[in-house]
Each structure stands twice: as C-alpha cells, then as structure tokens.
Amino acid sequence: MKEIALHIQDIAENSIRAGATQLRIHIVEDTERDVLSVHIADNGCGMDEMMLKKALDPFFTTKNVRRVGMGLSLFRQAALRADGSFSIESAPGKGTSLTAEFRHSHFDRQPLGDMAGAIVVLLMSDPELDIDYRHRIDEDEFVFDTKVIRSTLEDVTISEPAVLQFIRELISDRQNLE
Amino acid sequence: MGKKMTIAELRKIREQAKKTINLRDAKGKAKITVHMGTCGIASGAREVMDALLKAIDENGIKDVLVTTSGCAGLCSHEPMATVEFQNSPPVKYVDLDAEKIVEVLLKHAVKGSIVKEYALAIGSEKMN
Numbered sequence: 001m002k003e004i005a006l007h008i009q010d011i012a013e014n015s016i017r018a019g020a021t022q023l024r025i026h027i028v029e030d031t032e033r034d035v036l037s038v039h040i041a042d043n044g045c046g047m048d049e050m051m052l053k054k055a056l057d058p059f060f061t062t063k064n065v066r067r068v069g070m071g072l073s074l075f076r077q078a079a080l081r082a083d084g085s086f087s088i089e090s091a092p093g094k095g096t097s098l099t100a101e102f103r104h105s106h107f108d109r110q111p112l113g114d115m116a117g118a119i120v121v122l123l124m125s126d127p128e129l130d131i132d133y134r135h136r137i138d139e140d141e142f143v144f145d146t147k148v149i150r151s152t153l154e155d156v157t158i159s160e161p162a163v164l165q166f167i168r169e170l171i172s173d174r175q176n177l178e
Numbered sequence: 179m180g181k182k183m184t185i186a187e188l189r190k191i192r193e194q195a196k197k198t199i200n201l202r203d204a205k206g207k208a209k210i211t212v213h214m215g216t217c218g219i220a221s222g223a224r225e226v227m228d229a230l231l232k233a234i235d236e237n238g239i240k241d242v243l244v245t246t247s248g249c250a251g252l253c254s255h256e257p258m259a260t261v262e263f264q265n266s267p268p269v270k271y272v273d274l275d276a277e278k279i280v281e282v283l284l285k286h287a288v289k290g291s292i293v294k295e296y297a298l299a300i301g302s303e304k305m306n
Contacts, residue, residue, distance in 0.1 A: 009214070
C-alpha cells in the first residue's frame with residue numbers, strides 16, 4: 001500500500017463486513033514524540049481468541065473466494081517497518097479495536113495520504129455506517145462525525161454524490177463543521 | 179483552502195438532492211461496482227473510483243449508481259469493476275485504470291454497449 005489511508009480503508013472494510021454500525025478512526029501526529037498513531041475501533045461482531053491469533057496470519061481468511069488474507073498483516077508490517085508497533089484487541093460481541101504506531105520521521109513511514117477519499121469510499125460501501133474521525137496534528141485537532149451530517153440531511157442519504165463531495169472537501173481542507 | 183464548509187451549505191445540498199432523487203428513481207439505470215478488497219485497493223482501485231466519480235460529475239450523469247464490493251477472488255486482475263443493468267447479466271471488467279473506467283462508464287453504463295477489450299471474458303478463459 002502506498003498510503004496509510006489505504007490501509008485504514010482496507011481495515012475498515014473488515015469492520016463493515018463484521019456488521020459494525022459504528023467506526024472510530026483516530027489519528028494522532030505527535031511531532032515532539034515523533035509518533036504517528038492510528039487507532040481504529042468498531043462495534044462489529046468481534047473475534048474469539050483463536051480467530052484473533054489467526055487474524056494476523058496472511059494465510060488465514062474468513063472469505064471463501066481466495067485462500068489468503070493480507071489486510072491486517074500488511075498494516076502491521078507497515079507499522080513495524082517504520083520502527084513502530086501494532087496491537088489488536090477483540091472479543092465476540094464486543095467489537096474489535098487496533099492501534100498502529102509509526103515513527104513519524106522514519107524513512108519507511110508511508111505518507112498518511114488521502115483520508116478524505118478513504119472515508120468517502122467507506123460511506124459508499126455502507127451508507128448507514130457512523131464514522132467518528134479525528135485527526136490531530138500536535139495541538140491542531142480536526143473532527144468529523146457523520147452524526148452531525150446525518151442530522152442535517154434528514155431523509156437524504158449520505159451516499160448522495162453531492163453530499164460525498166461536500167464531505168470530501170470538508171476532510172481534505174480539515175474544516176471543523178460549524 | 180477552498181470555500182468555507184458550513185451546515186447551511188449542507189442544507190442547500192440536501193434541498194438540491196431531494197429534487198434530483200425523484201428524477202433518478204424514475205430512470206434507475208446502470209450500477210457500477212468497484213471492487214475494493216485489499217488486492218483492489220493495493221493495485222489502484224481508489225484511483226479508479228476517483229476517476230469514475232469525477233467523470234460522473236463532469237459529464238452530469240444522473241442515472242448511474244456507484245457502489246463498492248470486496249475481493250472477487252481474481253486478485254491478479256485487479257482493479258476490477260462490475261457493470262449491471264436490470265434484467266441483464268453483470269459484466270466484469272479487469273485490469274482497469276483511471277482512463278479505462280471512464281471509457282467503461284461512457285460506453286457501457288451510459289450507452290449500453292459492452293467494452294469488450296476490458297471485459298473479463300466472453301466465452302473463453304483469460305486467466306493463466
């Protein structure tokens with residue numbers, strides 16, 4: 001993957017498939033500590049201990065269209081490659097959460113990339129999904145919450161092209177909605 | 179930074195959308211599904227999606243629905259997309275890029291003629 005945003009999009013697709021209705025994506029760039037951390041949490045069906053162990057194995061997948069499952073292991077590998085860490089927690093019925101940390105200044109750390117594009121695609125995948133997205137760069141925090149958008153939209157769906165375009169600009173420009 | 183994004187702006191979009199939704203339901207034509215599994219994403223499905231949405235916007239196309247799906251098991255042929263019309267079999271397109279998807283949009287989804295060059299297979303194997 002060229003960008004961290006693509007990993008996030010990929011991992012979040014797992015959440016959707018796990019039946020999640022709520023998704024939290026919190027990114028923190030702390031230049032003083034030299035850390036970029038990505039925290040993703042969902043309220044999907046979760047995994048038992050055995051499945052959680054297998055989840056990082058690229059030759060394990062829950063799908064039956066192919067025999068490999070690279071998403072999580074690629075993300076973990078990307079974090080470790082950039083002198084970072086990776087942890088994942090899950091329990092049946094409790095959802096799954098994971099944190100990937102990268103050394104911010106590491107040569108091999110991928111750029112964060114197009115988070116606006118990632119979130120727009122996730123909303124196209126599942127227009128009912130609630131996303132709580134935060135991206136903090138040192139003291140500067142950007143917050144995007146689909147709940148605010150939905151309460152304004154009334155019966156228009158969030159996957160309307162014009163709405164998605166609005167969301168894309170909002171996130172690309174890091175504008176907190178007023 | 180572009181224009182200021184406000185709730186008021188979003189309300190305007192909502193009112194506009196309410197008007198066009200009815201128009202679209204009346205026609206309800208093609209559906210394009212861009213495959214967004216790990217394999218798709220890694221091989222450029224997002225560029226394909228971005229190009230598709232941009233072309234739909236630029237050409238003012240109102241009756242094409244865009245959605246996403248996971249991996250279809252043909253990872254080596256990603257990025258892939260499927261074009262469907264009601265009451266006719268879906269067509270899968272393989273090894274796409276930003277230019278090819280726009281061609282598929284304009285020729286197949288809008289005008290109804292299959293772009294044979296990029297279609298997965300018509301009657302014979304294409305995979306190794």
